[in-house]
Amino acid sequence: MTREYSNISMAVIRRLPKYHRYLKDLLDQETYRISSKELSKLIGFTASQIRQDLNCFGGFGQQGYGYNVEELYNEIGKILGLYQSYPTVIVGAGNLGQAIANYTNFDKFGFSTLALFDSNPKMIGMRIRDIAVHDVDQLEEFIKKNQVRIGVICTPKKVAQDVATKLSEAGVQGIWNFAPIDIKVPEEIIVENVHLSESLFTLSFLLSQEFDQE
Amino acid sequence: MTREYSNISMAVIRRLPKYHRYLKDLLDQETYRISSKELSKLIGFTASQIRQDLNCFGGFGQQGYGYNVEELYNEIGKILGLYQSYPTVIVGAGNLGQAIANYTNFDKFGFSTLALFDSNPKMIGMRIRDIAVHDVDQLEEFIKKNQVRIGVICTPKKVAQDVATKLSEAGVQGIWNFAPIDIKVPEEIIVENVHLSESLFTLSFLLSQEFDQE
DNA sequence: TAGATTGTTAATCGATTAACAATC
DNA sequence: TAGATTGTTAATCGATTAACAATC
Numbered sequence: 234m235t236r237e238y239s240n241i242s243m244a245v246i247r248r249l250p251k252y253h254r255y256l257k258d259l260l261d262q263e264t265y266r267i268s269s270k271e272l273s274k275l276i277g278f279t280a281s282q283i284r285q286d287l288n289c290f291g292g293f294g295q296q297g298y299g300y301n302v303e304e305l306y307n308e309i310g311k312i313l314g315l316y317q318s319y320p321t322v323i324v325g326a327g328n329l330g331q332a333i334a335n336y337t338n339f340d341k342f343g344f345s346t347l348a349l350f351d352s353n354p355k356m357i358g359m360r361i362r363d364i365a366v367h368d369v370d371q372l373e374e375f376i377k378k379n380q381v382r383i384g385v386i387c388t389p390k391k392v393a394q395d396v397a398t399k400l401s402e403a404g405v406q407g408i409w410n411f412a413p414i415d416i417k418v419p420e421e422i423i424v425e426n427v428h429l430s431e432s433l434f435t436l437s438f439l440l441s442q443e444f445d446q447e
Numbered sequence: 448m449t450r451e452y453s454n455i456s457m458a459v460i461r462r463l464p465k466y467h468r469y470l471k472d473l474l475d476q477e478t479y480r481i482s483s484k485e486l487s488k489l490i491g492f493t494a495s496q497i498r499q500d501l502n503c504f505g506g507f508g509q510q511g512y513g514y515n516v517e518e519l520y521n522e523i524g525k526i527l528g529l530y531q532s533y534p535t536v537i538v539g540a541g542n543l544g545q546a547i548a549n550y551t552n553f554d555k556f557g558f559s560t561l562a563l564f565d566s567n568p569k570m571i572g573m574r575i576r577d578i579a580v581h582d583v584d585q586l587e588e589f590i591k592k593n594q595v596r597i598g599v600i601c602t603p604k605k606v607a608q609d610v611a612t613k614l615s616e617a618g619v620q621g622i623w624n625f626a627p628i629d630i631k632v633p634e635e636i637i638v639e640n641v642h643l644s645e646s647l648f649t650l651s652f653l654l655s656q657e658f659d660q661e
Numbered sequence: 662t663a664g665a666t667t668g669t670t671a672a673t674c675g676a677t678t679a680a681c682a683a684t685c
Numbered sequence: 686t687a688g689a690t691t692g693t694t695a696a697t698c699g700a701t702t703a704a705c706a707a708t709c
Binding site: 238317382409421425428429434439442 | 452453461464465467468526529533541542549550552553556557558597620621627635639641642643645646647648651652653654655657
């Protein structure tokens with residue numbers, strides 16, 4: 234099913250996880266049916282956009298009825314590639330790396346953290362909820378041996394590019410990057426950034442606009 | 448200078464922190480002058496977009512010369528509202544809360560973490576690089592007394608809305624939300640979300656598209 | 662059948678890119 | 686002055702919204 238949805242815009246793709254989350258909430262509240270209009274009120278997108286978005290992937294709804302919540306939740310999960318197997322390693326076992334290793338929620342969608350890596354001898358050998366911290370020198374060997382698909386970069390800025398290069402060369406398919414740089418890797422490797430300072434600075438822009446400090 | 452730039456689109460605003468970061472890198476490399484064309488090559492936006500973006504805020508360049516890196520860096524910093532004072536509290540002193548408390552980089556731009564809050568008695572009284580962990584019961588009093596502007600939510604999902612309400616009622620101006628929900632607060636309060644699972648699920652979508660797993 | 666709501670096309674809106682006159 | 690590069694307008698592109706026929 235490679236590139237099944239290759240012409241979908243990133244704007245649509247980035248809304249999918251939000252649909253997924255709201256549908257889960259509806260299921261938990263035992264709501265089994267929803268119209269684009271009702272969903273619009275909850276999620277804040279227009280009903281028109283919701284119908285457009287969902288129709289990129291197929292006709293999940295039924296005229297006169299709406300959408301079956303459970304079916305839609307499952308379909309969007311599949312479209313997102315959840316429930317595949319994503320062997321993952323985290324590089325950098327500081328607070329952030331540990332925080333991510335502790336997100337047990339990701340496990341059930343297929344993301345399994347096999348190991349953390351660090352260069353600090355005091356960290357090596359420790360365990361974060363049963364996941365061992367290895368010496369970063371063993372990163373490439375471990376990735377190859379365990380067919381790791383995702384590498385998470387939680388290191389300081391100055392080693393992040395180096396780690397990204399090692400991850401790429403060892404064969405990961407995707408990198409989840411928390412370091413405040415734009416890493417350079419071969420184009421076939423997917424990079425998803427979480428740039429915390431960009432998020433915080435956007436907040437400060439908006440704050441300084443709305444709340445005058447003289 | 449309230450609402451000085453009230454008609455700038457969010458698309459532009461979200462690019463500003465990236466300009467700011469690249470300009471800092473240029474300064475560190477002792478590059479003091481740059482054209483939109485050269486910056487384009489570095490940052491990956493088109494030269495045209497760069498000129499359009501910067502011109503929303505004033506004519507920082509000079510025909511035939513380009514932009515003065517230091518001047519532009521400082522101007523964008525000011526536009527972003529950096530170097531104001533942003534007294535901040537972090538609610539949730541788990542790994543993520545601690546990780547953010549340890550980001551000393553934010554300090555120099557005006558963000559100062561005054562306290563962490565947690566409900567776990569084992570955490571209360573601890574210190575994360577000299578920042579004390581308080582009982583969450585004292586959150587509102589602390590915010591009022593210290594004129595806290597930003598509240599960071601690093602709690603589990605199920606208490607996040609409650610914390611958001613408390614932060615709002617106590618008078619914060621902005622919320623940096625790491626919990627996987629869309630919190631509801633009065634509209635004058637600015638909310639900036641970091642939804643990690645949305646980021647990870649976008650990565651898994653792209654991975655599952657490009658790398659077939661059968 | 663009548664009412665509701667989707668799927669889908671067309672219209673609108675906004676963001677990006679191209680072009681070029683202004684000017685350093 | 687000639688060359689370079691901005692500031693800014695116009696053209697294009699893409700995303701969102703509106704409208705409505707199809708249909709459950």
